[in-house]
Amino acid sequence: MSQKGSEHKPTRARRATFAFARYLPLLDPEKFADIAFYKGLEEIGYEQVLLGGTGAADLATLTRKIKRETKLTVVLYPAGPDSVAPADVVVMPDVMNSNSHYARPCGSGSVATAMNIARHGLDYVPVAYLIMGNSTARWYFDAYLLPSNKVLLSYINYAAMVGYPYIALDYEDPQINIDPKLIRAIKQIGDLRLVISDEFDPAGAAKAILMGADTVITPSDVFEEKLGDDGDLTLALAYAKEFHDALLKP
Numbered sequence: 001m002s003q004k005g006s007e008h009k010p011t012r013a014r015r016a017t018f019a020f021a022r023y024l025p026l027l028d029p030e031k032f033a034d035i036a037f038y039k040g041l042e043e044i045g046y047e048q049v050l051l052g053g054t055g056a057a058d059l060a061t062l063t064r065k066i067k068r069e070t071k072l073t074v075v076l077y078p079a080g081p082d083s084v085a086p087a088d089v090v091v092m093p094d095v096m097n098s099n100s101h102y103a104r105p106c107g108s109g110s111v112a113t114a115m116n117i118a119r120h121g122l123d124y125v126p127v128a129y130l131i132m133g134n135s136t137a138r139w140y141f142d143a144y145l146l147p148s149n150k151v152l153l154s155y156i157n158y159a160a161m162v163g164y165p166y167i168a169l170d171y172e173d174p175q176i177n178i179d180p181k182l183i184r185a186i187k188q189i190g191d192l193r194l195v196i197s198d199e200f201d202p203a204g205a206a207k208a209i210l211m212g213a214d215t216v217i218t219p220s221d222v223f224e225e226k227l228g229d230d231g232d233l234t235l236a237l238a239y240a241k242e243f244h245d246a247l248l249k250p
Helices: 035-044 059-069 108-120 136-140 151-161 178-185 202-213 234-247
Strands: 023-025 048-052 071-078 089-095 123-131 164-171 193-197 216-218
Touching: 023 234, 035 059, 035 234, 048 059, 059 071, 059 151, 108 123, 123 151, 151 164, 151 178, 178 193, 202 216, 202 234
Parallel strands: 023 048, 023 216, 048 071, 071 089, 089 123, 123 164, 164 193, 193 216
Antiparallel strands: none
């Protein structure tokens, strides 16, 4: 066989026509590896779950287990190419205000992650991700804060013009609040769906939806704080039910 004939050609990835649920808990698989938690979410009525965070050592195994033992749609937020796993859909988050050659659009990590998604032939959704405050994410992605809403809206206009279907604002900073005027202005830009991430409680998450967010996301530590010292899931699942009743219950 010739060398040319033995070359591996990547499988074509598919840009998914996908709608995130109104509420998604982002769960770090390092903290939530017990399949009982995901079965509990399914019993409550959840249909989607978002996996990501720092614990990506065995993400592929957990993803397969969730898909095998539940009917949950698994949405994956990979930290990099090594954490791409066979989920139902993979989020491709370009950090629009990152200084990092790794995380910014067309950065080395973004490109390597995209190539791994393509190699596995996975469905994906591109997301223009903007970090709004002094969160851990700002440190991790070496993000710079935008000086004004006018500049932020210019970034979002650009993202809409080049075809990002989702805009994600990361508000995980207790010193800043969501600006309703900004949300209204964003919703007037093209055909965009707006995702807001913050350390919401159920009432705060519902308020963000009323402001105009299409999806709200809570970081993993919102539920990690509810885990028992012995790994008991009772309080975490009870809190998950509060979010479900406030945001997802028909």
